Amino acid sequence: MSEPGRDPEVPAREAVFAMSGGRADLDGRPVLRGVDVTIRAGEMVAIMGANGSGKSTLVRALLGLIPLSGGTTELYGTPPARFRDWWRIGYVPQRLSVGGGVPSTIREVVASGRIARQRRLRPASAADRAAVERALVTVGLADRARDPVQALSGGQQQRVLIARALAGEPDTYVMDEPMAGVDADSQRHLAATLRELVEEGKTIVLVAHELGPLEPLVSRAVVLADGVVVHDGPPVPPVGEHALPGHDHVHPHAPAPSTGPLVWEPGPAPGGD
Numbered sequence: 001m002s003e004p005g006r007d008p009e010v011p012a013r014e015a016v017f018a019m020s021g022g023r024a025d026l027d028g029r030p031v032l033r034g035v036d037v038t039i040r041a042g043e044m045v046a047i048m049g050a051n052g053s054g055k056s057t058l059v060r061a062l063l064g065l066i067p068l069s070g071g072t073t074e075l076y077g078t079p080p081a082r083f084r085d086w087w088r089i090g091y092v093p094q095r096l097s098v099g100g101g102v103p104s105t106i107r108e109v110v111a112s113g114r115i116a117r118q119r120r121l122r123p124a125s126a127a128d129r130a131a132v133e134r135a136l137v138t139v140g141l142a143d144r145a146r147d148p149v150q151a152l153s154g155g156q157q158q159r160v161l162i163a164r165a166l167a168g169e170p171d172t173y174v175m176d177e178p179m180a181g182v183d184a185d186s187q188r189h190l191a192a193t194l195r196e197l198v199e200e201g202k203t204i205v206l207v208a209h210e211l212g213p214l215e216p217l218v219s220r221a222v223v224l225a226d227g228v229v230v231h232d233g234p235p236v237p238p239v240g241e242h243a244l245p246g247h248d249h250v251h252p253h254a255p256a257p258s259t260g261p262l263v264w265e266p267g268p269a270p271g272g273d
């Protein structure tokens with residue numbers, strides 16, 4: 001299978017995700033149809049497309065969270081059902097599901113990102129605690145670590161989910177709309193964080209409607225329409241409503257700073273987003 005944009009002269013890096021002929025049905029309706037996607041170590045790939053085009057379904061299928069009804073998919077060369085190295089993957093879902101009334105603090109949710117790395121029944125090590133602390137600082141929530149997550153705004157909860165993934169120090173990040181509901185400042189900080197991860201050689205797959213401050217980082221976009229890959233290559237310029245004058249969205253085309261610590265500046269007021 002040829003891979004768009006890949007120089008055949010350069011030895012291929014390890015495939016993190018490899019889906020071939022992927023088909024997924026939800027409620028008896030085909031949502032992914034014949035999807036071929038290979039994502040290699042060190043790539044930063046945006047999964048794009050209109051609402052309902054199948055982006056979330058694709059990343060969930062790549063992670064084995066949704067079974068395929070046709071085709072195959074592998075994670076680091078292994079079918080999801082047999083994959084064991086879950087610490088290598090950090091997944092940031094679209095929203096935090098805080099189940100049934102049990103309050104969790106921000107630190108507890110972030111610390112849960114270490115579970116796949118911890119040996120069973122061992123207390124958290126100094127390395128675990130340090131990774132959790134670093135992740136909290138990175139997303140600017142260190143001073144609120146004891147607060148219940150239920151009390152946070154949607155954008156702040158998104159940052160907790162990002163911190164949970166960072167705490168696991170995975171090789172690959174899969175982020176489903178990490179910018180959704182996140183204010184412009186925090187978006188820029190997230191872009192700086194992702195830039196550092198890319199420079200460290202991490203693999204990043206992210207679902208996005210528009211790239212915003214991530215634009216300079218993304219060299220490959222896989223675009224879905226109605227469950228089919230309609231583009232796989234450099235991001236295409238915005239078309240349609242997005243490109244119209246007066247289209248109202250945050251799109252500061254300035255590249256994020258390439259240096260500096262992975263620190264999310266504290267917001268102006270506690271409780272603000």
Ligand SMILES: Nc1ncnc2c1ncn2[C@@H]1O[C@H](COP(=O)(O)OP(=O)(O)OP(=O)(O)O)[C@@H](O)[C@H]1O
Nearest residue numbers: 026027031049050051052053054055056057058207
């Ligand atoms: N659990 C489900 N059961 C039945 N249909 C579903 C389910 N989840 C998603 N779908 C349908 O599958 C299609 C693709 O959904 P998906 O969430 O993957 O799209 P998306 O591109 O991520 O959309 P959005 O941009 O709105 O997040 C949609 O038509 C949706 O209605």
